[in-house]
Amino acid sequence: MSDKARDMRITLRVWRQAGPGAPGRFETYQAERVSPDMSFLEMIDVVNEDLIGRGQEPIAFDHDCREGICGMCSMVIDGVPHGPHRGTTTCQLHMRSFADGDTVTVEPFRARGFPVVRDLAVDRSALDRIIQAGGFIGVATGNAPDANAMPVPKEASDRAMDAAQCIGCGACVAACPNASAMLFTAAKVTHLGLLPQGQPERYRRVLGMVTQMDLEGFGGCTNFGECQEACPKEIGVWTIARLNADYLKGTVTARDDARAGGEAG
Amino acid sequence: MSTARLDAKVPGGPIADKWDRHKFEMKLVNPANKRKYTIIVVGTGLAGGSAAASLGELGYNVLNFCIQDSPRRAHSIAAQGGINAAKNYQNDGDSVYRLFYDTIKGGDFRAREANVYRLAEASVSIIDQCVAQGVPFAREYGGLLANRSFGGAQVSRTFYARGQTGQQLLLGAYSALERQIAAGSVTMQARTEMLDLIVQDGRAVGIVVRDLVSGKVESHFGDAVVLATGGYGNVFYLSTNAKGSNVTATWRAYKRGAAFGNPCYTQIHPTCIPVSGDYQSKLTLMSESLRNDGRVWVPKAGGDKRRPQDIPESERDYYLERKYPSFGNLSPRDIASRAAKEACDEGRGVGETGLGVYLDFADAIKRLGEAKIRERYGNLFDMYERITGENPYRLPMRIFPAVHYTMGGLWVDYNLMSTVPGLFVLGEANFSDHGANRLGASALMQGLADGYFVIPYTIGNYLAQVKPGSWAAGAAEARAAESGAVGRIDRLLGINGTRTVDSFHRELGRIMWNDCGMARKAEGLRNAIARIPELRDEFWRSVRVLGRGESFNQSLEKAGRVADFLEFGELMCRDALHREESCGGHFRVEHQTPDGEARRNDEQFCYVAAWEYRGEAAEPALHREPLHFENIKLATRSYK
Ligand SMILES: Cc1cc2nc3c(=O)[nH]c(=O)nc-3n(C[C@H](O)[C@H](O)[C@H](O)COP(=O)(O)OP(=O)(O)OC[C@H]3O[C@@H](n4cnc5c(N)ncnc54)[C@H](O)[C@@H]3O)c2cc1C
Ligand code: FES
Numbered sequence: 001m002s003d004k005a006r007d008m009r010i011t012l013r014v015w016r017q018a019g020p021g022a023p024g025r026f027e028t029y030q031a032e033r034v035s036p037d038m039s040f041l042e043m044i045d046v047v048n049e050d051l052i053g054r055g056q057e058p059i060a061f062d063h064d065c066r067e068g069i070c071g072m073c074s075m076v077i078d079g080v081p082h083g084p085h086r087g088t089t090t091c092q093l094h095m096r097s098f099a100d101g102d103t104v105t106v107e108p109f110r111a112r113g114f115p116v117v118r119d120l121a122v123d124r125s126a127l128d129r130i131i132q133a134g135g136f137i138g139v140a141t142g143n144a145p146d147a148n149a150m151p152v153p154k155e156a157s158d159r160a161m162d163a164a165q166c167i168g169c170g171a172c173v174a175a176c177p178n179a180s181a182m183l184f185t186a187a188k189v190t191h192l193g194l195l196p197q198g199q200p201e202r203y204r205r206v207l208g209m210v211t212q213m214d215l216e217g218f219g220g221c222t223n224f225g226e227c228q229e230a231c232p233k234e235i236g237v238w239t240i241a242r243l244n245a246d247y248l249k250g251t252v253t254a255r256d257d258a259r260a261g262g263e264a265g
Numbered sequence: 266m267s268t269a270r271l272d273a274k275v276p277g278g279p280i281a282d283k284w285d286r287h288k289f290e291m292k293l294v295n296p297a298n299k300r301k302y303t304i305i306v307v308g309t310g311l312a313g314g315s316a317a318a319s320l321g322e323l324g325y326n327v328l329n330f331c332i333q334d335s336p337r338r339a340h341s342i343a344a345q346g347g348i349n350a351a352k353n354y355q356n357d358g359d360s361v362y363r364l365f366y367d368t369i370k371g372g373d374f375r376a377r378e379a380n381v382y383r384l385a386e387a388s389v390s391i392i393d394q395c396v397a398q399g400v401p402f403a404r405e406y407g408g409l410l411a412n413r414s415f416g417g418a419q420v421s422r423t424f425y426a427r428g429q430t431g432q433q434l435l436l437g438a439y440s441a442l443e444r445q446i447a448a449g450s451v452t453m454q455a456r457t458e459m460l461d462l463i464v465q466d467g468r469a470v471g472i473v474v475r476d477l478v479s480g481k482v483e484s485h486f487g488d489a490v491v492l493a494t495g496g497y498g499n500v501f502y503l504s505t506n507a508k509g510s511n512v513t514a515t516w517r518a519y520k521r522g523a524a525f526g527n528p529c530y531t532q533i534h535p536t537c538i539p540v541s542g543d544y545q546s547k548l549t550l551m552s553e554s555l556r557n558d559g560r561v562w563v564p565k566a567g568g569d570k571r572r573p574q575d576i577p578e579s580e581r582d583y584y585l586e587r588k589y590p591s592f593g594n595l596s597p598r599d600i601a602s603r604a605a606k607e608a609c610d611e612g613r614g615v616g617e618t619g620l621g622v623y624l625d626f627a628d629a630i631k632r633l634g635e636a637k638i639r640e641r642y643g644n645l646f647d648m649y650e651r652i653t654g655e656n657p658y659r660l661p662m663r664i665f666p667a668v669h670y671t672m673g674g675l676w677v678d679y680n681l682m683s684t685v686p687g688l689f690v691l692g693e694a695n696f697s698d699h700g701a702n703r704l705g706a707s708a709l710m711q712g713l714a715d716g717y718f719v720i721p722y723t724i725g726n727y728l729a730q731v732k733p734g735s736w737a738a739g740a741a742e743a744r745a746a747e748s749g750a751v752g753r754i755d756r757l758l759g760i761n762g763t764r765t766v767d768s769f770h771r772e773l774g775r776i777m778w779n780d781c782g783m784a785r786k787a788e789g790l791r792n793a794i795a796r797i798p799e800l801r802d803e804f805w806r807s808v809r810v811l812g813r814g815e816s817f818n819q820s821l822e823k824a825g826r827v828a829d830f831l832e833f834g835e836l837m838c839r840d841a842l843h844r845e846e847s848c849g850g851h852f853r854v855e856h857q858t859p860d861g862e863a864r865r866n867d868e869q870f871c872y873v874a875a876w877e878y879r880g881e882a883a884e885p886a887l888h889r890e891p892l893h894f895e896n897i898k899l900a901t902r903s904y905k
């Protein structure tokens with residue numbers, strides 16, 4: 001159980017903002033009796049209990065699974081989305097990564113495409129709309145052939161899985177100096193583009209998703225590579241290279257198709 | 266509602282023909298008429314997401330809701346180990362019938378045969394559907410799908426995507442859903458919570474919701490309502506469920522007339538990371554698939570505080586292998602959990618708290634090499650290390666049972682319709698397929714079977730008998746439900762007491778864990794039934810919820826959910842008290858064999874308990890749906 005000798009004291013600077021239009025500011029809070037075995041969110045829970053006790057509204061933040069898989073938690077900790085531990089979401093970050101007496105700054109994911117809802121919670125529905133623009137295989141329920149009818153090389157399937165692991169948290173966007181959603185988009189394009197099932201819509205998909213990404217106000221990718229550093233699932237920029245190749249091919253094919261269509265008509 | 270009204274509507278004929286025959290006999294909605302019907306689907310997990318997408322594809326007008334900021338974040342995303350299907354790709358003797366048999370037996374003969382058989386049949390199509398959507402299941406070098414084994418089965422029928430099967434299946438359903446949203450057939454409202462069900466002329470016609478961002482309360486209407494809102498494990502406060510998982514939607518439906526089936530059936534999962542302190546907010550599951558290669562043990566002697574590596578083989582007790590030689594480490598969950606509890610009760614538990622047992626991979630690493638183990642379980646091992654700070658490749662994991670899944674849920678008939686006409690319930694939210702204990706990798710199967718392959722047919726049969734749009738939005742019931750929801754919010758905000766919501770939730774959780782957990786006794790249950798109403802009164806007197814209703818207010822959200830858990834917990838205990846037998850996850854200390862195994866009482870309890878709400882002041886009424894085992898002989902479950 002909680003071992004008093006290991007307990008730490010942490011000073012938190014937390015971004016508080018009442019709503020999307022409201023001005024925001026940093027507030028300072030003391031977190032006492034922080035056990036190294038606590039998760040970062042459990043530490044915030046304790047601070048919140050304390051705030052409620054003192055009649056102050058608790059810090060709003062998104063979270064759900066607390067297992068690093070739902071992609072809901074979304075804090076920038078000391079300037080880094082999801083904090084200092086590589087390949088780890090905020091909810092899986094433990095206080096043993098900090099030292100007694102540390103001051104820690106906590107902010108929401110910041111990007112034009114992610115307006116603040118309140119305090120540390122942001123609106124990431126733009127990512128859903130990118131998926132709507134093509135991040136699927138169009139197969140209605142009941143249409144599928146036997147699962148083993150089409151073998152998929154293990155390497156392709158494993159690589160697809162590497163990309164498919166994306167939890168849609170948006171840390172890549174928050175980390176990018178251009179607030180680009182390129183890694184998010186590329187992960188889905190790569191996942192589906194590596195599988196035989198994903199081939200028929202491969203180029204439509206990439207064109208649709210990239211267009212939507214631009215419409216949502218995300219910036220362009222200029223190869224900073226910060227996204228892959230911040231990705232809690234360690235998805236690499238190799239997926240962006242694949243997206244770019246598919247995008248180029250898709251653009252050319254679309255132009256050819258348009259010309260062919262024109263001639264036929 | 267009399268017991269007669271609990272008509273399960275199981276079609277006639279031999280078990281293998283029932284579903285086909287029913288599909289033929291059900292009425293259809295003409296394709297051109299489908300868009301005139303509005304269907305409300307609450308939930309976007311495997312059950313709700315697959316249902317909303319499939320109903321949208323059929324042409325219905327679907328309104329879909331979830332509490333998270335995106336449908337992709339439903340709790341299903343966290344499922345790790347896998348999904349069962351009777352594909353028999355391994356040529357190891359599997360079949361629809363065997364999956365049916367294993368599920369009935371695993372559920373300790375407390376599930377309805379016809380539903381379980383249909384589930385086993387649908388399992389085959391689920392895998393096809395998911396692969397077609399691009400779900401990257403694990404494969405062999407030849408390019409075909411790989412399988413592994415799960416507890417309670419002697420065949421290898423579990424399909425998986427590393428340790429993230431739920432994520433990949435949910436993303437498949439989510440992508441189908443997003444496709445329908447883009448097509449305009451599904452309207453999605455994320456960050457929206459259902460607070461009540463609207464019933465008119467005895468039919469479910471709508472829901473009252475709160476927009477969690479603006480805080481506005483409003484009503485939505487439809488020709489049918491589908492609840493796929495997940496399980497209620499969080500009544501224990503600490504569980505492996507996501508923090509937002511709740512009983513609110515199903516509890517509110519119960520209070521509007523939907524009978525609650527077997528609320529006491531909860532599953533305590535044997536392999537979770539032990540609790541480390543009072544601040545703990547949730548428990549983390551280590552997938553049961555680990556038991557394929559990990560061996561469970563404790564020291565033979567009580568109080569042995571040596572480090573695991575210093576305890577020689579001869580002084581270790583691999584108790585599952587010893588007690589259940591034919592299933593060993595793959596014994597079903599209820600059995601494995603209870604065995605761990607017994608070992609700890611005997612003082613042989615490990616770790617600082619003594620509430621833990623080892624799950625050891627040393628032999629598997631020796632046999633297969635570290636790389637193979639990393640490939641199979643890498644992300645689970647990493648997660649373990651992140652949480653505990655210990656490296657499971659070097660040291661055995663420490664695990665302990667934790668609340669994980671709830672087999673109970675709203676009672677539904679064969680069509681997945683509750684006792685309120687027009688209200689359908691899917692996935693973990695219903696009681697239907699797992700009896701008193703669910704086998705591993707079967708919840709994902711059930712959620713997707715319900716959503717992709719059952720509801721698209723059965724809801725049509727209902728709608729074909731209803732005129733589209735026959736509800737009255739301004740009628741008294743609708744207004745009353747809405748003002749009731751607003752009134753509750755105002756009341757919660759008006760108390761301004763001294764205790765936080767979480768402190769009540771923790772206290773309720775302790776009562777439930779001690780008195781309605783892994784081992785239940787009449788005395789403890791009576792104590793809980795007396796204690797919970799007191800705690801509830803105290804909650805309504807002294808909880809402190811700050812802020813406003815019309816804003817993004819997470820304390821208020823939690824308060825509403827905990828208020829419902831404080832009512833629901835009592836019903837769970839009542840159900841547990843009335844069931845004078847041990848079956849599956851429901852272990853009554855008074856009912857065990859001399860060697861400590863569960864003792865069922867088929868003579869008196871071979872039925873589904875469906876509880877009917879009769880008002881605040883009255884006790885709920887018990888209705889019984891007798892279970893008939895026509896295909897599988899009712900027998901004592903043995904995994905020895
Ligand atoms: C850690 C973990 C691992 C698991 N691993 C496996 C596994 O390997 N294999 C397996 O078969 N099963 C597994 N399970 C069980 C399985 O994941 C769940 O039973 C299943 O995913 C439940 O799906 P569902 O669609 O019924 O509900 P959920 O996925 O819980 O979805 C509920 C939905 O309802 C919405 N909702 C809830 N309440 C409201 C409300 N009041 N208003 C509006 N919306 C609401 C939520 O937003 C969500 O969209 C696991 C469970 C856990 C906790
Ligand atoms: S809370 Fe789910 S990923 Fe952090």
